[in-house]
Amino acid sequence: MDASPSQLRIGLFVTCLVDLMRPSVGFAAVKLLEDAGCIVEAPVQTCCGQPAYNSGDRGTSKDLAMRMIETFKDFDYVVAPSGSCAGTIRKHYPELFEDDPNWRTKADALASKTYELTSFLVDVLGVTQVDAAFDGTVTYHDSCSSLRELHVKKQPRKLLASVKGLTLVEMTDSDVCCGFGGTFAVKYSDISGAIVDAKARNVDATHAPTLLAGDLGCLMNMAGKLSRDGKPIAVRHVAEVLAGMTDEPAIGLAKDVGRK
Structure with missing residues (x-):
């Protein structure tokens, strides 16, 4: 067009x-x-x-x-x-x-x-940077559908690189499923639980105070696990950070907190 x-x-x-x-x-x-x-x-x-x-x-x-x-x-x-x-x-x-x-x-x-x-x-639009700032370190989870069906991997990272003050630390196996998978988490809860347990350990190992992703189902699943494990890691949709709209409390936390 x-x-x-x-x-x-x-x-x-x-x-x-x-x-x-x-x-x-x-x-x-x-x-x-x-x-x-x-x-x-x-x-x-x-x-x-x-x-x-x-x-x-x-x-x-x-x-x-x-x-x-x-x-x-x-x-x-x-x-x-x-x-x-x-x-x-x-x-x-x-x-x-x-x-x-x-x-x-x-x-x-x-x-x-x-x-x-x-x-x-x-x-499509050729956007290379956004007008946003975020003072902190983040890690990023690649959701299965975005990565495997739509080949979305470099795009969010390219935009995050333009956010003032933000540092991205890659986690081990960022491209591995978080265990949500929509109805998969309900039908195969034990398997889903084991998968998100591994994902949570990889997130925690980065020592990043904030976890980002582009799919809310994945984010809610990981936020729930991190919260149950007592990990004070803020979980956010990447759009909130790219738009500079981070006043809303992080997903799964009573207030937006990170590591001290």
């Missing part, structure tokens, strides 16, 4: 978890997109259907996908502060309608213009 950012009409897919559990992430996403010159709208929306899809309920998945397709069809791009939701739209919507040429065409159209937030900023 040849339009400049100031001409791009972006449909923000807020996601269920952001809407219900962490609205500050949605506001941070709006700020980042508007700072980049975009026109941002958040239409009335529903779940993308990922939980139903992961559970094998293709009927419900299709119903929700159809609603999403109709809701966002007129936007230039659709952006989500979640790799798992963006991945569902990009990778799995077309699969849902393999036997329906009409809806397959519509699903392909939506998939082709849907992006995870940091990927859209870097890969």
